Amino acid sequence: MTTVSPPVSSPDIQPGRLPAYEYAKRFAGATPRLTPSQAALEAERCLYCFDAPCATACPTSIDVPSFIKRIGDGNLRGAARTILESNPLGGMCARVCPTENLCEAVCVRNTQEDRPVAIGRLQRHAVDALMEGKQPQIFTRAAATGKTIAVVGAGPAGLSCAYTLARQGHHVVVFDARPKAGGLNEYGLASYKTPDGFAQAEIQWLLGIGGIEIRKGWKLESTAQLDAMKVNYDAVFLGLGLSSTAQLGVPGEQLHGVQDAVDFIAALRQSEDLSTLPVGRRVIVIGGGMTAVDAAVQSKLLGASVVHMVYRRGPEQMSASKAEQEWAQTNGVVLHQWLAPVEIIGSNGHASAVRFAEQALVNGKLTPTGRELSWEADVVLKAIGQQLGNPVLQQAGFTLQDGRIATDADGKTNLAGIWAGGDCRAGGLDLTVEAVEHGKRSAQAIHQHLSIAR
DSSP states (O other): EEEOOOOOOOOOSSSSOOOHHHHHTOOOSSSSSOOHHHHHHHHTTTOOOOHHHHHHHHHTOOOHHHHHHHTTTTOOHHHHHHHHHHOTTTHHHHHHHHHHHHHHHGGGGHHSSSSOOOOHHHHHHHHHHHSSSSSSOOOOOOOSSSSSEEOOOOOOHHHHHHHHHTTOOEEEEEEESSSSOHHHHTTTTTTTSSTTTTTHHHHHHHHTTTEEEEEOOOOOOHHHHHHHHHHHHOOOOEEOOOEEOOOOTTTTTBBEEEEEHHHHHHHHHHOOOGGGGEEEEEEEEEOSSHHHHHHHHHHTTTTSEEEEEEOSSSSSGGGSSSHHHHHHTTTTTEEEEEEEEEEEEEEEEEEEEEEEEEEEEETTTTEEEEEEEEEEOSEEEEEEEEEEHHHHHHHHTTEEEEEEEEOTTTTSSEEEEEEEEEGTTTTTTOHHHHHHHHHHHHHHHHHHHHHHHH
């Protein structure tokens, strides 16, 4: 066995590693907005395919050729209507959706020009124009039905469900544990993806439809709460998200300096002055998804000298898209594959290094090769996935699958009158755009259920 161990040194974690003016510059939007002329030229590249594969690839089934045609015609309001009719969080999804793996991946321009139509940027162009205009609320609410629905969780799934139900004339009460609504859109995404407070601006647009009340500081902590909801509301939708991070299960995991990546990102997103946010000089991020990329890149942007992002399998198995991986490398993050953590080394109660074992696939199974190596670290960020982690669900009698709530295609659970969607629902892709579709589809099913029950 070959082991390479770094020298042990004192942790170097401090705020203000950059000149004050650098923070705003570094955390500005990663993708520049299209100018009107750029949008018009890009829209002209669309072939307006019949039975367009891009629309089929979109989890929310946006009529992509239709909204792009409207942009080409200069009808941005009509384009936004087409988008938001299918996806009420179309502005956020335009910013964070992995379009390179979905709609843009199947664009026919890939074979003709080796470059797809920039669908995501065109979608943002249209929605932003609407929301920044004088009359941003493009839809009207139906007459009040007298029905009230409880939505637990103000993330993408819950907000989508609430908005869709409110448009149908129902009253919706959204319960959430956080000080701000938005879920991962507010707390879990890189600042450079959603600058200028867009998450909250989009929520204000959603609330503009009327009929939605948000109650903050509420947590699902007992079966009695669910029982009360079933009595007091005509239906219940659970958009709980995932509340706990999976553990590495290695020695040293409890040392100071070891932190969940989602907590690091949340602290950064809520910081009013990034120069006051401490960051390690040497950071190791363990994981291969978009959360790992967001944590690694933002550590580098805050002034970390060396950032390693380490994954136990190969680059093809990383859930972060190829574009996300390239973005990390462009920003100075060093990517490593085929390395599994075996120990977090400590000095005086604080993490000082991480030891990894090299992995190889043997008969389809990850197997240590016998080679090990270590890197120094002031901060270790864990981004190996999240779990539902709420015992109340099992106590209440929900059918669970792989630790998440089992539902039918419309999100209906095994308990009467309760639907579920988003990351807490079993079998999903853990994407914002999919959570939006879950919420929308469950809202349609709830509306139909309540209409029959009248």
